[in-house]
Amino acid sequence: MSDNPLLEPIHGITLEDYSAACAKMGSGLSEADIAKALGVEVPVWQEANLLWPERMKQDETFHIVTLFGQYFGQADQHPKFSNLKAAVSAEGGANTDRIKSDKSFYEELEVARQVAYEYGLDGAQWIADKYGITLGDFQIAASNWNAQIHQDIAADFEGYNERQAAYKAKYQQLFADAQGGNVADDIEF
Amino acid sequence: MAEEKDNKLLSYLERLKQQAATQQHYGGDITPEKAKMDMRDCPKCGAGRAFEKGLTACAYCGFVFMEVKLTDGINIKKENNS
Amino acid sequence: MFGFFNKKYDNPALLEEMKTRQERWFAFLDKLEARMLELTTAAIPGLKEIFDQDTDPYKRAHSNMLQGLLGQINHMRQKANDIQEEQIIDFVYQAEATVPAVTSTVGRDYHNRIMNFRMACLNRHYIFDEKLNKCMQRLQQAAGERNLEAAYQEQLRAFESIRDKFSCQQCGGNITIEKMFFIDTYVTCPFCHSQNTFSPSTGARMVLHDARALAEQRTAHLRRAYEESNPRDPEREKVYLRAMIDEWSKIIPDMAEENEKFYERLLREQSFHHFK
Structure with a gap:
């Protein structure tokens, strides 16, 4: 156990618990579900939910927030939440598994989500509607792929950028078509 | 021609606004709720929760409401452990 | 020494090409600017309206509309950048490769002309970019700042009006909430000492959410x-x-x-x- 006082549990809720809880909230679990899984009542959970981010704010070394990201990515393995899943369709379940095991699939959807926002859509909702993947699961995937994507960028910056640009072009086209084109499509050089 | 372009711009704006106003947001709408008071009775003996004996266990039958050790938080303090 | 570097060189086609290219580039950016100005001006009333009508405490409808508009402006930026890359920068490289070396007198003259073309085009693009940033700023500021002070004062009044309207779920005794709470909390009945759970209103919870922004406004x-x-x-x-x-x-x-x-x-x- 670390000596860092900023890592002390808050009302018995550890940073691992808190991080997994946040991931699961993003997947559609209610505060009551979260509190129950952690063995506390809602007022206790709400205090921890307020105080853990304070610990992160107080820590200029970013150690707490880094650990938060790691534990967030491991939410599916957290014993207190392992049997707790929000209801998703079979297809949603398959896509959720895929986004965590297929890096290209994750990268493509991450671009799609951003481009959706650029076309005035709620990107997180678009992903949920289209693929049945919750924001929490999306963020779990993000946090798990993060290190590897950094390695990819270091190894082949251009290749990475090309893939990203291709995804971007694909989804810009898709969303532009849906809104009847871009505002300046008719302006040519 | 200029008119056609104006119409295109205006219909784009109208559609964008419509979409913004009507689309579902992730996490759903937030319905404003009023303040309320509640109480969790002991599921084992049915007693209300007594202040003197703390928050984590039933004062009468010892039923464990919460399995954690409370620390000094905002309104909830160490003293609230049963 | 050999008279080689001072050999006569003339390329009127290149000069003509630079002239028309520069004109086309300026006209293209003029058109993009006009469109983005038109879009911005036409969008602002609707953007304000949706902000005022948006009952969502996070103003998500407004945020989505704004993102969409900024997306279109950025799309114009991307379009201008792509054209600049293809039609200006690449052209400059090609042109430089076709004229005599810069070390010769005629070469220097042509290189200077190409450089002037390049600078004129890039400067025009810089002005375009500035105008584009202005438009984005106008869109971002269109709705104005939220009046967080008024919202906060309203919540204080709301709390005052309800604070003594609660009763103990155990004995029915009257409970006055001692102070404004922003999250769920336990409240002890002054009569039977039972622990009740108090849940603040959505409005009170939002005070916590907006507290820093209000402090920043103040x-x-x-x-x-x-x-x-x-x-x-x-x-x-x-x-x-x-x-x-x-x-x-x-x-x-x-x-x-x-x-x-x-x-x-x-x-x-x-x-x-x-x-x-």
Whole structure:
């Protein structure tokens, strides 16, 4: 156990618990579900939910927030939440598994989500509607792929950028078509 | 021609606004709720929760409401452990 | 020495090409600017309207519409960047490769002309970019700042009107809520000492969410004074930070202790930044 006082549990809720809880909230679990899984009542959970981010704010070394990201990515393995899943369709379940095991699939959807926002859509909702993947699961995937994507960028910056640009072009086209084109499509050089 | 372009711009704006106003947001709408008071009775003996004996266990039958050790938080303090 | 470098070189086709290319580039950017100005001006009333009508406490409908508009403006930026790359920069490289070396007199003349073409085109693009940023700013500021003070005062009044309207779920005795709570909490009945759970209204919860933004609004003049100092005055920054934290803690007294710890961190960072 670390000596860092900023890592002390808050009302018995550890940073691992808190991080997994946040991931699961993003997947559609209610505060009551979260509190129950952690063995506390809602007022206790709400205090921890307020105080853990304070610990992160107080820590200029970013150690707490880094650990938060790691534990967030491991939410599916957290014993207190392992049997707790929000209801998703079979297809949603398959896509959720895929986004965590297929890096290209994750990268493509991450671009799609951003481009959706650029076309005035709620990107997180678009992903949920289209693929049945919750924001929490999306963020779990993000946090798990993060290190590897950094390695990819270091190894082949251009290749990475090309893939990203291709995804971007694909989804810009898709969303532009849906809104009847871009505002300046008719302006040519 | 200029008119056609104006119409295109205006219909784009109208559609964008419509979409913004009507689309579902992730996490759903937030319905404003009023303040309320509640109480969790002991599921084992049915007693209300007594202040003197703390928050984590039933004062009468010892039923464990919460399995954690409370620390000094905002309104909830160490003293609230049963 | 051999008269080689002073050999006559003339390329009127290239000069003509640069002239028309530059005209086309300027006309293209003129058209994009006109469109983005038109879009911005036409969008602002609707953007304001949706902000005012959006009952969502996070104003998500407004945020989506704004993102969509900024997306279109960015799309124009991308379009201009792509054309600049293909039609200006690439052309400059090709042109430079076709004319004599810069070390010769005629070469120098042509290289200068190409450089002038390049500078004129890039400067025009710079102006375009500035105008584009202005449009984005106008869209971002269209709805104005939320009046967080009014929303906060409304919540204070709402709390005053309900604070003594609760009763104990055990004995029915009247409970007055001692202070404004922003999250769920346990409240003890003064008669039977049972623990009730009090859940604040959505409005009260939003006070917690918006507290820092309100504190920033209240101390905006101090922040401006700091940001306008040149060089940036660390003392003024300290005055602003101290006041902002104080306001924040006045709004949410329960968080005063945590806010102080955050302030300590900001001060540590401040001395680091200004030391650099």
